[in-house]
Amino acid sequence: MHITILGGGGFLGRKLAARLATEGHALTLFDMVAPVVPFAARCLGGDVTDPVAMTAAIPPETDVVVHLAAVVSAQAEADYDLGMRVNLHGTLAVIEAARRCVKPPRVVFTSSVASFSAPVGTVMAEDARQMPLNSYGAEKAAAELLLQDASRRGMVDAVNLRLPTVIVRPGRPNKAASSFVSSVLREPLLGLETTLPVTPDFALWVASPRVVVDWLRHAAVMDTAPLGTDRGINPPGLTVTVAEMLAALTPAERALVRAEPDASVQAIVGTWPARFVDARARRLGFAPQVSLPAILAAFREDDLAATRAERGL
């Protein structure tokens, strides 16, 4: 198949591309700067809102577009125009490019738990409204509606995945409000100290990069007929508390985590639901994130060595 990954230079995009490359697909990787990868792929650099660049990225023979190019929540909050341009207008550009394809391409679109909000403890129904409390979530939820309509009209064949918080992210801590969710595991596993801004009873909805790549691949090839009109999927992530995450570490690792409550962080991530009904997603073939040990194993096997090397540890 001809598969284009927008945001193909990012952390999830590269992992998905590596997986798809082993399966013999014709890959196009598109990002702000053309990705450099150790396998066969057409690599392009450009702006996701530039029609010329998007026509090159999504040629007429395209079967699948995996659209991971996004401005994340903290950045979209800080720069409204940038978030609107990439998260909303970038998705409209995908629809426009798809309309020029030979047949309606599958579009795998990702938003996240940050497109929802709910009081602590809420179990989200499968048809729960997206009520975002941040611009990223509003832009993504709006884009989902438009992709869903374009699917109904036969312009695209979209699957809209709302991803849990992805842990353990490789690399370094960043400024995202959710950065601690990966840091609280990754830093101790690297032998480094870290801080914990929320209380141990704090619950989160999470999945490993390995499972997310499985979901993206499944969304790219699945039969979409059973979806009907509703193109949104809350995949079977794992609900964990911070206390459970700490318990998954060794005592020595755990000693590297220092409680440092931060009301501003708790206020943001505290609006993200931690529990979702996921029977539909499982029925549709999305494999569940089974356990916290599986998340740690994925990090150890897939990303620990590279993260050590990147950080000179």
Place this chain on the structure above:
Amino acid sequence: MHITILGGGGFLGRKLAARLATEGHALTLFDMVAPVVPFAARCLGGDVTDPVAMTAAIPPETDVVVHLAAVVSAQAEADYDLGMRVNLHGTLAVIEAARRCVKPPRVVFTSSVASFSAPVGTVMAEDARQMPLNSYGAEKAAAELLLQDASRRGMVDAVNLRLPTVIVRPGRPNKAASSFVSSVLREPLLGLETTLPVTPDFALWVASPRVVVDWLRHAAVMDTAPLGTDRGINPPGLTVTVAEMLAALTPAERALVRAEPDASVQAIVGTWPARFVDARARRLGFAPQVSLPAILAAFREDDLAATRAERGL
């Protein structure tokens, strides 16, 4: 107050403008062609997606924008690009113009029951998801999310009203799937024959133009603090069956209605919910549509003579 009505030349826009004019507001009426009205108003013609025209329509001193300019469902279904341009990008142009105002203007935005869908008989909760089955509804629901986010950010102060089917519309039958809902009352009241494409047990969610104008005016001046994040309001419309509508006519009028079942019409309007929980809207001061006789009285008093004259009856 300085009030701009986009779509000010339309049926509801003119009625609202006439009402606001009696209250001494400084009115700007904007439509594709500059409206001509028998009261003091600044009347402009232009394209709702043209930044220059919108800057003229929404000058910096604007207090309220009532945004009624829209491509209706049948037209947006037939012409995707036109619907996207007016319903989505037109609303984005309102946000951009609002950002240049001295203070964040109130934006009264209207979508409709067509932005929802549900199995027949469903009572829609106040936080029910908008799951549109038409492009109009998708564009409007997406625009609502972006107006809600712009409100959270303090760029605008939006109230998003999802209007019931408005009856009795003056004028003539049109090609809208919902045209029969007005025709089945209006045509007999004019002494004319009409057809009924759905079964008598068919339920609808309706409101008179008079009540809708009340809602628009209330949305323009209400205190929005109690809305919190959720800027969407399902106002207190009336649930009626077609049988009840027919029963509100005299026997002679009723004899002018001929059953002519049309599966395609029933398929479209059959997805629109007819029942909404509306306690929140009532608490927020939106007066309910009390009865079918009140709807008929509003038509007789407000629009019957003008409709007779317009149609040469």
